[in-house]
Amino acid sequence: MWNSLFPNIDMQDLWVATYETFYMTILALIGTFIFGILLGLLLYLTMDGGIWQNKVLNMIVASIVNIFRAIPFIILILLLFPFTDFLIGTIRGPNAALPALIIGSAPFYGRLVEIALKEVDKGVIEAAKAMGAKTKTIIFKVLLPESMPALVSGITVTAINLIGYTAMAGVIGAGGLGNYAYFFGFQRREFDVVFVCTVLIVLIVFLFQFIGDYISNKIDKR
Amino acid sequence: MISIEGLKKVFTTTNNQITAVDDLTLDIKEGDIFGVIGYSGAGKSTFVRLLNRLEEPSAGKIVIDGQELTALSTNQLRITRQEIGMIFQDFNLLWSRTVKENIAFPLEIAGVAKREREDRVLELIELVGLAGRENAYPSQLSGGQKQRVGIARALANRPKVLLCDEATSALDPETTNAILDLLVDINAKLGLTIILITHEMHVIRKICKQVAVMEAGKIVEQGNVRDVFMHPQQRITKKFVEQVMGTGNEHDGVEELINTYDSGNIIRLHFVGETANQAIISRTAKLFNIDINILQGKITQMQQGAYGTLFVQIDGEPKEIARVINHLRDETSVEVEVLRDVE
Numbered sequence: 001m002w003n004s005l006f007p008n009i010d011m012q013d014l015w016v017a018t019y020e021t022f023y024m025t026i027l028a029l030i031g032t033f034i035f036g037i038l039l040g041l042l043l044y045l046t047m048d049g050g051i052w053q054n055k056v057l058n059m060i061v062a063s064i065v066n067i068f069r070a071i072p073f074i075i076l077i078l079l080l081f082p083f084t085d086f087l088i089g090t091i092r093g094p095n096a097a098l099p100a101l102i103i104g105s106a107p108f109y110g111r112l113v114e115i116a117l118k119e120v121d122k123g124v125i126e127a128a129k130a131m132g133a134k135t136k137t138i139i140f141k142v143l144l145p146e147s148m149p150a151l152v153s154g155i156t157v158t159a160i161n162l163i164g165y166t167a168m169a170g171v172i173g174a175g176g177l178g179n180y181a182y183f184f185g186f187q188r189r190e191f192d193v194v195f196v197c198t199v200l201i202v203l204i205v206f207l208f209q210f211i212g213d214y215i216s217n218k219i220d221k222r
Numbered sequence: 223m224i225s226i227e228g229l230k231k232v233f234t235t236t237n238n239q240i241t242a243v244d245d246l247t248l249d250i251k252e253g254d255i256f257g258v259i260g261y262s263g264a265g266k267s268t269f270v271r272l273l274n275r276l277e278e279p280s281a282g283k284i285v286i287d288g289q290e291l292t293a294l295s296t297n298q299l300r301i302t303r304q305e306i307g308m309i310f311q312d313f314n315l316l317w318s319r320t321v322k323e324n325i326a327f328p329l330e331i332a333g334v335a336k337r338e339r340e341d342r343v344l345e346l347i348e349l350v351g352l353a354g355r356e357n358a359y360p361s362q363l364s365g366g367q368k369q370r371v372g373i374a375r376a377l378a379n380r381p382k383v384l385l386c387d388e389a390t391s392a393l394d395p396e397t398t399n400a401i402l403d404l405l406v407d408i409n410a411k412l413g414l415t416i417i418l419i420t421h422e423m424h425v426i427r428k429i430c431k432q433v434a435v436m437e438a439g440k441i442v443e444q445g446n447v448r449d450v451f452m453h454p455q456q457r458i459t460k461k462f463v464e465q466v467m468g469t470g471n472e473h474d475g476v477e478e479l480i481n482t483y484d485s486g487n488i489i490r491l492h493f494v495g496e497t498a499n500q501a502i503i504s505r506t507a508k509l510f511n512i513d514i515n516i517l518q519g520k521i522t523q524m525q526q527g528a529y530g531t532l533f534v535q536i537d538g539e540p541k542e543i544a545r546v547i548n549h550l551r552d553e554t555s556v557e558v559e560v561l562r563d564v565e
Contacts, residue, residue, distance in 0.1 A: 127314035130274055131328040131379075132303035141327070145318040221359040222317045 008190035017180035018200055020094045024166045024176055025204070028101035029159050035106035036158070037151070039065060040113020041139065051135055065107040073104045073165050077172060097174035101165055109158045116150035117143055149220040156212025160205050167201060177201050223252035223415050224273075224383065229282035231268050231439075242268040244439035246282070250417065250432070255409055255525070257430035257447070258419040259462055265439040266419040270387050273417065274306045275299055287382050304332050307376030307414075311388035313368040315360040321347070321371050322356045328378040346374040349411075350404060366397035373404065377412070384408075386418040390425060402429045406525075423465040427451070427524050435459045448526045452494055466522055467530070479517050479533060480562050486513075486537035489547065492557035493521055493528045502554055503534070510546050512538030533561075 002009075039061060045051050046058035071079065077100040081091050088096050120143055128142045144151070170178025177197045185193030231243040242265040250256045260266040271277045273284060275291060284291040286306070294302060315324050325346050329339045347353055350370040360368055369389060376384055386405070390398040406429050409416055420426065426433050426447060434444040435458060443450060443459045451467070454460045480488055491502075507514050519532035536543050550558045 121312075121314065123310060123312050123314040124316055126276060127308070127310060128327075128331075130276055130303060130306070130308040131331050131375075132300040133331045134300065137331055141330070142316065146316060148318065219318075222361050 006192040006196060008184070008188075008193050009196055013180060013184065014196065014200075017175070017177045017197070018204075020174075020179070021163070021166055021170075021176035021201070021204065024094045024097050024101060024169070024174065025159065025162050025208075028098055028105065028162050028166070029155065031098065031102035032105045032109050032158055032162065033155055035102060036109030036113050036155075037144075039106060039110030040117060041143075043110065043114040044117040044143075045135075045139075051138070065110050068103060068107040069111070071104075073100075074168050074172075076100055076104050077169055092173045094175045097166065097169040097176075100169065101162060104165055105158050105162050108161065109154060112154035112158065113147075113151060116147040116154060119150060120146045149216045149222075152212060152216040152219065156209060156216070159208045159212065163201060163205055163208070223254070223287060224248075224250040224417070225283075225285045226250075226273075227283040227285075229269075229272060229284065230280045231265075231272055231277055232280045241439050243272060243279075246439075246441060248434065248441065248444075250415060252415055253409070253413050254432055255406070255416045255418065255430045257426040257433045258417070258436055258441075259421065259423060259426050259433060260419075260436035261421060261458075264436040266436045267387060269436070270385050270417060270419050273383075273385055274303055274308060304328065304379045305381050306383045306385065307379070307381035308385040308387065309369065309372040309376050309389045311391045313360070313365075313372045313392075315368060315371055315375075317360050320357050320359055321352060321363070324360070324371050325374045325378055328375055332379050342378060343374075346378060349377070349408070350374045364397070365393050366400055369393065369397075369401050370404065373401075373408070377408065377414075380412075382414055384414055384416045386416065386420075388420060389418065391420065391422070398425070399428070405429055423462040426462075427466050427522060429525060431525055435462065446526075447524060448494065448529065451524065451529055467520065476533070476561060483515070483517065483535045486515075486535050487543050487547075487560060488517070488533065488535050488562040490559040490561055491519075491532040491534060491550070492559065493530050493532065494555060494557060502550070502556060503532075506546060506549065509549070510538070510542055512536050512542050512546055 042061050043058065043065070046054040046061065048055075068076070077097075080100045080103065084096050084099050085091050087099055090096050124146060125138060125142055128138050133142070166174065166176050167178030167181075170176040170180070171182045173179065177200055181194045181197035185191060185197060226246060226248040229243055229246040230241070233240045233242055244265070246269065258266045258269060268277055272279050273286075279292060282292065289302060291299070291302065316327065319327065322343050325343045326339050329342060334342065347356055350373050352367065352370050352374065355363065355367065360371065363371070372389075390401050393401060402425060405416060405418070408414065418425070418430065430447050432445070433447045433450050434441045435450070435456065436442070437456075437458050442456045443454070450459060451463055454463045503514055503516070513536070515535040515537070517533040517535055519530065521528050521530035521532060536546060547558055547560065550556055
């Protein structure tokens with residue numbers, strides 16, 4: 001049954017491709033989370049009326065974020081080839097995709113982080129100041145915990161974007177399901193492969209969405 | 223305890239300057255409950271936020287417990303702020319933390335060890351009457367309970383001063399009273415100085431010892447609450463006093479009273495902080511051979527006792543009535559005005 005419907009699927013290859021997609025998505029997600037939070041905090045703290053109010057720095061960070069968000073991802077990968085080669089030592093395989101994936105999605109997540117932080121009640125921040133809290137305490141004990149549900153739903157949206165990006169990266173040699181679908185499915189005209197890869201990618205997206213929604217609801221005590 | 227000298231705050235917008243607090247000088251004694259009343263926009267909220275430098279003063283000096291707040295560096299200020307509690311109109315609790323964790327927050331900031339923190343939190347929960355709600359999140363609490371958490375949190379580091387920024391304005395009257403009772407209780411138990419700003423005169427009446435009336439960034443009237451209630455000088459103060467005492471037109475119905483009740487004396491009793499003889503009316507009725515009939519009036523309770531006016535009809539022998547009036551004048555602090563004499 002399986003062999004007649006999907007004659008060209010090699011389970012071993014499919015397994016490796018799925019693993020690579022998870023590998024790229026999860027590592028890139030961790031990187032995006034860290035850099036996105038940093039960018040978002042920087043944008044939030046340096047804004048007008050922020051704790052570190054600084055017009056120049058805010059403008060610089062905002063410009064970088066906007067420029068990298070404007071570059072189409074597929075072009076960003078090509079643009080970053082020399083950088084990737086320098087950093088990873090190769091431009092092929094799942095690891096080589098990571099710099100582009102993180103640089104491509106961190107600015108997007110950074111904006112989501114900024115929005116989430118702006119939603120934190122000003123009064124609570126003021127109360128923390130009135131208690132004599134350091135900026136570090138305000139960041140780690142007020143800003144981040146109080147915006148956590150929004151940070152989680154933001155990272156969920158970003159994760160789904162990232163899964164799309166890994167497929168694109170796959171087409172130019174990064175591995176994963178995108179790579180498998182393109183080289184083994186599309187180029188060899190074996191469309192059952194494309195179909196199975198599509199289904200798997202959709203399932204992975206659902207999985208991330210489900211986990212993200214679950215965590216976000218669980219931690220929201222408002 | 224707190225001395226404020228020439229305090230000023232000017233907000234500069236693109237095309238004009240707004241003086242929110244204008245050259246304010248004030249002394250607040252230790253253990254006092256000091257009320258600042260004013261309409262919104264009077265600058266009272268800015269004033270209270272200047273006291274812990276949540277707003278930076280444009281000019282002036284603030285000295286709290288011998289420490290010049292306005293001369294402190296950012297870092298010193300941070301540490302001093304741990305000794306100044308503050309509660310807010312909107313409570314400003316962290317929704318992500320339970321009651322216990324919210325109260326522990328200022329202790330974490332002050333670097334108190336975990337065990338000590340837990341003991342102190344339990345103590346505070348007991349003090350503000352929240353036992354049994356330790357593990358609730360703010361969203362599961364009523365407004366009054368939230369403010370109790372706010373108070374416990376403000377008291378965590380044993381402050382010398384408690385600033386209340388419209389602390390009861392978001393609460394219903396009954397809850398307001400319960401919170402005010404708690405503040406009086408804390409003031410008495412811990413002896414800390416409370417500065418409270420509000421736009422409601424009954425809050426001042428209920429718990430304050432001293433009051434300052436603010437208008438357009440300036441204190442226009444200030445003094446003992448009873449004195450201010452009895453002899454309001456400024457138009458704005460009179461309006462605030464009317465909030466709790468009525469419009470002061472109690473003389474309107476006097477003619478009618480005199481016509482309706484045609485026997486005996488009609489007298490007006492003015493209660494001005496009577497505390498020693500709470501049972502004046504019933505005692506007088508027992509002491510003398512007369513009948514007392516209460517016609518109309520309004521009495522309200524302040525920190526310093528009862529305040530208000532009562533119209534009564536006294537029926538009996540003219541001689542006996544005269545003795546009653548002398549007794550009231552000499553033996554009690556009630557001011558007596560005879561509106562109709564039988565003789």
